[in-house]
Amino acid sequence: DAGVTQSPTHLIKTRGQQVTLRCSPKSGHDTVSWYQQALGQGPQFIFQYYEEEERQRGNFPDRFSGHQFPNYSSELNVNALLLGDSALYLCASSWLTYEQYFGPGTRLTVT
Amino acid sequence: GIQVEQSPPDLILQEGANSTLRCNFSDSVNNLQWFHQNPWGQLINLFYIPSGTKQNGRLSATTVATERYSLLYISSSQTTDSGVYFCAVVSIGNAGNMLTFGGGTRLMVKP
Numbered sequence: 757d758a759g760v761t762q763s764p765t766h767l768i769k770t771r772g773q774q775v776t777l778r779c780s781p782k783s784g785h786d787t788v789s790w791y792q793q794a795l796g797q798g799p800q801f802i803f804q805y806y807e808e809e810e811r812q813r814g815n816f817p818d819r820f821s822g823h824q825f826p827n828y829s830s831e832l833n834v835n836a837l838l839l840g841d842s843a844l845y846l847c848a849s850s851w852l853t854y855e856q857y858f859g860p861g862t863r864l865t866v867t
Numbered sequence: 868g869i870q871v872e873q874s875p876p877d878l879i880l881q882e883g884a885n886s887t888l889r890c891n892f893s894d895s896v897n898n899l900q901w902f903h904q905n906p907w908g909q910l911i912n913l914f915y916i917p918s919g920t921k922q923n924g925r926l927s928a929t930t931v932a933t934e935r936y937s938l939l940y941i942s943s944s945q946t947t948d949s950g951v952y953f954c955a956v957v958s959i960g961n962a963g964n965m966l967t968f969g970g971g972t973r974l975m976v977k978p
Contacts, residue, residue, distance in 0.1 A: 787963070798968030798970050801965045801967070846910065860907070860909050
């Protein structure tokens with residue numbers, strides 16, 4: 757049973773550019789959440805998708821947007837990258853509102 | 868929003884020692900999860916424990932929801948237990964299952 761997968765593993769971008777991160781949920785899961793983890797801190801909730809719609813959103817600017825596809829996979833898009841966007845981006849999946857399982861993360865560096 | 872505090876922030880143990888990690892939260896919760904983050908950033912599920920006590924090998928957890936705290940016990944610690952331990956909660960009234968994380972306990976087990 758494949759767990760949550762994310763791509764790419766690492767990414768280096770320049771300030772002002774745009775980036776797209778991808779996530780495939782664990783088999784049987786229908787809900788995908790995205791989190792940002794800065795160095796030395798706990799993960800911060802960005803947003804959650806269920807039935808292809810954004811169900812909840814954390815305290816992140818509109819530069820952060822997402823999408824969920826009919827197969828439950830998801831993308832996180834960040835526009836106009838800032839140096840402060842450098843972080844580990846984690847995707848989590850769950851069945852409805854139950855236990856969440858995390859992917860290995862995408863480490864984004866903005867230079 | 869709900870606040871989650873973990874203690875101690877840092878812990879150094881000799882291999883074989885026992886430890887207790889604490890998680891306090893400021894409001895009633897629907898769900899509570901404990902995670903171990905390995906050096907590569909992967910969050911590994913330890914317990915899904917909104918209330919009561921669970922055990923898994925050398926690890927056990929207890930959540931006292933009415934008093935708003937949870938404890939993670941590690942017995943006979945091993946060097947592979949090193950890493951960061953996070954507690955994360957879903958507050959009552961939440962439409963989805965957004966996790967709010969504590970700041971983590973950084974554990975180092977010395978041989």
